[in-house]
Each structure stands twice: as structure tokens, then as C-alpha cells.
Amino acid sequence: MNLGIDTASLGTSGNPLRVAIVGSGPSGFYAAEALFKSPLAVRVDMLERLPVPFGLVRYGVAPDHPKLKQPTMVFDKIAQSPGFTFLGNVTVGRDVGVEQLRATHHAILFACGAESDRRLGLPNEDLPGSHTATEFVGWYNGHPDYRDRSFDLSQEVAVVIGQGNVAIDVARILAKPIDELRGTDMAEHALDALAGSRVRDIHIIGRRGPAQASFTFKELRELGDLGGCATLVSESDLHLNSASLAELEDKNNFNAAKNVEILQSWTTHCELPLSGIASRDRLLGNWHKARERRLILTADYYSGASATAACRCLGCRLSQPGECFPVRPAVLTACPVYMRQAGSSADRQE
Amino acid sequence: MPHIVTDKCQSCRFTDCVTTCPVACFHGDGQMLYIDNVQCVDCGACVPACPVHAIYEQTELPPDKLEWLAINAQRAPTLPIIADKQVPLPTAEARKRELGY
Numbered sequence: 146m147n148l149g150i151d152t153a154s155l156g157t158s159g160n161p162l163r164v165a166i167v168g169s170g171p172s173g174f175y176a177a178e179a180l181f182k183s184p185l186a187v188r189v190d191m192l193e194r195l196p197v198p199f200g201l202v203r204y205g206v207a208p209d210h211p212k213l214k215q216p217t218m219v220f221d222k223i224a225q226s227p228g229f230t231f232l233g234n235v236t237v238g239r240d241v242g243v244e245q246l247r248a249t250h251h252a253i254l255f256a257c258g259a260e261s262d263r264r265l266g267l268p269n270e271d272l273p274g275s276h277t278a279t280e281f282v283g284w285y286n287g288h289p290d291y292r293d294r295s296f297d298l299s300q301e302v303a304v305v306i307g308q309g310n311v312a313i314d315v316a317r318i319l320a321k322p323i324d325e326l327r328g329t330d331m332a333e334h335a336l337d338a339l340a341g342s343r344v345r346d347i348h349i350i351g352r353r354g355p356a357q358a359s360f361t362f363k364e365l366r367e368l369g370d371l372g373g374c375a376t377l378v379s380e381s382d383l384h385l386n387s388a389s390l391a392e393l394e395d396k397n398n399f400n401a402a403k404n405v406e407i408l409q410s411w412t413t414h415c416e417l418p419l420s421g422i423a424s425r426d427r428l429l430g431n432w433h434k435a436r437e438r439r440l441i442l443t444a445d446y447y448s449g450a451s452a453t454a455a456c457r458c459l460g461c462r463l464s465q466p467g468e469c470f471p472v473r474p475a476v477l478t479a480c481p482v483y484m485r486q487a488g489s490s491a492d493r494q495e
Numbered sequence: 496m497p498h499i500v501t502d503k504c505q506s507c508r509f510t511d512c513v514t515t516c517p518v519a520c521f522h523g524d525g526q527m528l529y530i531d532n533v534q535c536v537d538c539g540a541c542v543p544a545c546p547v548h549a550i551y552e553q554t555e556l557p558p559d560k561l562e563w564l565a566i567n568a569q570r571a572p573t574l575p576i577i578a579d580k581q582v583p584l585p586t587a588e589a590r591k592r593e594l595g596y
Contacts, residue, residue, distance in 0.1 A: 171517065212536045216517040219517065219518050363537075396548070396595065400543060403555075
């Protein structure tokens with residue numbers, strides 16, 4: 146069938162505007178809602194490559210944040226609009242082509258999101274033990290593409306690279322006592338694996354300084370309230386240069402000001418290097434109480450080197466495994482689990 | 496913790512906030528908007544969207560704005576949902592300057 150464009154009658158009940166929406170996450174549903182709110186008569190076919198809808202709300206929102214999954218109730222309502230059809234298990238480009246959709250719809254809306262991670266472009270980015278946050282988040286949320294991934298949680302140090310809310314989610318899931326994760330939406334296989342986790346030190350490493358971190362302050366604050374976990378920032382990582390101070394003066398930048406305030410409340414006067422547990426314990430005294438975990442936030446903005454702590458961390462693994470490596474005043478050895486969270490990029494489905 | 500619209504919202508009607516809300520929990524009268532805190536999912540997306548910073552998370556409410564917690568809870572359910580951006584009031588820009596933004 147070829148619809149052609151009969152502009153005179155398009156959008157009337159006899160010739161409704163037919164739109165194919167590719168993807169059933171929040172953007173797909175809100176696009177459908179906007180179409181149904183228009184004065185036109187509209188038919189929406191929503192195509193989803195997975196069997197179930199809701200995309201990032203189902204597979205991205207952290208399982209211990211159930212309230213943030215409540216927009217699915219709004220999506221359910223949108224899905225009940227007359228003229229809405231959901232087609233699950235349909236991959237555009239494999240099961241149906243764009244040309245076919247063109248022939249049967251007046252418009253195609255791609256709302257398939259950014260599925261692949263932005264590469265950091267660092268040497269050794271693909272070493273075993275280095276994962277993208279997308280993989281880890283998909284894994285603990287039971288996403289079919291990632292449920293078979295495995296993460297070595299037998300080591301004591303994990304490094305999360307990035308200063309956004311996904312970095313916080315990843316770190317929080319690693320840090321949270323397992324009993325607090327049971328009864329959440331977390332996938333069973335992830336609960337089993339995290340129950341056996343030996344990770345005790347979780348480092349969140351940011352390329353820029355505390356004033357530039359893109360955490361939402363509310364999410365950041367939660368890291369300070371985790372049971373059995375000390376959240377720490379080295380005093381030296383909280384240094385604010387004049388440019389940062391000027392940024393924080395801006396009334397419209399209040400989220401950054403809150404972030405800095407929260408980070409400052411976690412200040413420790415110890416250096417918190419990315420080193421092995423044993424040497425750190427010597428350095429800091431008998432820090433670890435029984436089963437206590439530590440969350441350590443680090444900014445590398447002021448080190449003056451273009452390479453980030455992450456880069457050094459990776460480089461160290463390849464060239465000098467097990468050896469100390471200078472990072473400012475600290476030392477760095479292997480960082481066995483390493484998650485990258487540095488934004489995402491969209492791949493075309495075709 | 497629910498999010499609260501305070502009286503800083505009055506005389507503006509910028510309504511940028513309503514376009515960010517994933518669950519359409521803003522309600523409005525002729526004066527200002529209110530958040531239905533039963534519907535609000537606490538995503539916080541509306542907070543930076545407000546040009547006059549009228550929206551606070553409950554724990555962040557300044558002491559002189561605490562009363563707005565109860566006012567939001569009472570007013571919101573009785574008023575129509577505002578889900579689309581409205582035309583700002585003629586007083587909006589002056590109000591924004593008055594509030595120091």
C-alpha cells in the first residue's frame with residue numbers, strides 16, 4: 146500500500162495520520178502522547194525490538210529507585226489511546242525495513258535512544274575487567290542483551306569513571322548492602338552475583354572538578370546515606386580555582402553549588418589513593434571495620450596532566466600489573482573492576 | 496521527598512517546569528502552579544527548569560517557605576492539570592528581575 150499524501154483529508158477520521166514510532170522508551174511514548182493530543186486523527190504503531198515496552202524506564206532506572214519507574218503508569222494510559230498499537234519483538238532493519246514503513250505510514254519517528262557508549266579513546270579501554278556502565282546497568286536490570294554478561298566482583302577495588310547520575314547508580318549498586326537490594330526490581334542473577342561481591346573500595350573518578358560534576362545533587366546526597374559505607378573525598382580534590390568559584394556564584398548554577406556543599410561534607414584529610422587495600426590500610430590506619438565499604442570520589446582536574454586517573458589506571462594494568470604507579474601524591478595499582486560512564490551516542494538502527 | 500512549588504511562582508507563569516514533568520503532576524490556578532505530591536516521582540527535573548527557582552525539594556525548602564508543603568498538597572488535587580507550556584504573564588520578566596534572576 147502506498148499512502149501518498151492527500152493533504153486535504155490527512156488527519157481526518159477517514160484518513161488518519163499514520164505514524165510509526167521506533168522504540169518504546171520515554172521519548173517514544175511522549176511523542177505518541179503529543180500526537181494524540183494534536184487536533185488530528187492519528188494512528189500510532191509503536192515498534193519495539195524487545196518483547197516488552199518502556200525502554201530506559203524498565204532497563205535503565207535503578208532498581209532501588211522504584212518511584213522513578215512510575216512514569217510507566219503514564220505510558221500505560223497513553224497506550225490505551227484509541228489508534229495506538231504496540232508491536233513488540235520487531236526490529237526495524239531486520240524484521241521490517243524503513244521503506245516498508247514508509248509505504249504504510251505518513252511519518253516515521255525514531256525514538257530508539259542512544260544504545261552504544263561513547264568511547265573514552267584511552268589506551269587499553271577494552272582490557273578484561275573494563276566495562277561500560279550500559280552493560281552493568283543492563284545486567285542488573287535484567288536487560289536481555291546484557292543478562293549473560295559477567296563482572297568480576299572478586300576483587301576489592303572498583304573504579305567508576307564519570308561524574309553523572311549513571312556513575313552514581315553504578316557506584317551505589319556496588320556499595321549498597323545486598324539485603325537492601327533484595328526486594329527491589331533487581332534481576333535475580335545480579336543479586337546472586339552481588340551477594341558474593343568482595344568489592345570494598347569504590348572509586349568514582351571525574352575528569353573535571355567538583356564544581357563541574359554533572360551529578361544531580363539529590364542523587365549525590367544519597368551516596369552519603371548508604372548503610373555500612375563511608376563516603377569520602379580527599380580535601381585536595383575539593384580545591385576550587387577562581388573559575389570554579391565564579392561558576393558557583395551564578396545563581397542559576399545552584400545544583401553545582403549543592404554538589405560542592407555535599408562533597409565538602411565528606412571531606413577527609415587523608416589522601417585516598419587508588420592503591421591496593423593493604424597499603425591503604427597502612428596509610429589510613431585500620432580503616433575498614435568489618436564489612437564496611439568505602440565510596441571515594443576523586444577529581445583529576447587539578448593534576449595538570451592531560452591523562453586522567455582513569456587512563457593511568459588502565460595503562461598501569463597493561464604495562465606494570467601489580468606495580469605502583471604515581472598518581473599525584475597517591476599510588477595506583479590494579480583496578481580490577483572498572484566501569485565507564487561517559488555519555489552515550491546514538492547508533493542508527495539501519 | 497516531594498517537590499514543592501513556592502510563592503516565587505506567582506506573577507510569572509513561565510511554566511517551563513510542566514514540560515519536563517514525566518508524570519504531569521503540575522496543577523494550576525490563576526495565581527501559580529502546585530505539585531501533586533502523590534503523583535510526583537521526585538525526579539527533580541522541574542527544579543532547574545524554573546527560571547525563578549520557585550521549586551524546591553522538601554528538605555531544601557527555606558524556613559520561610561515551609562507552609563507551601565501543605566498548600567501544594569491541598570491545592571493540587573483540586574485544580575486542573577497543567578501539562579503544556581502557557582504564555583507567560585505580562586509581569587513575568589519584571590517578577591524574574593525582582594526575584595534576582
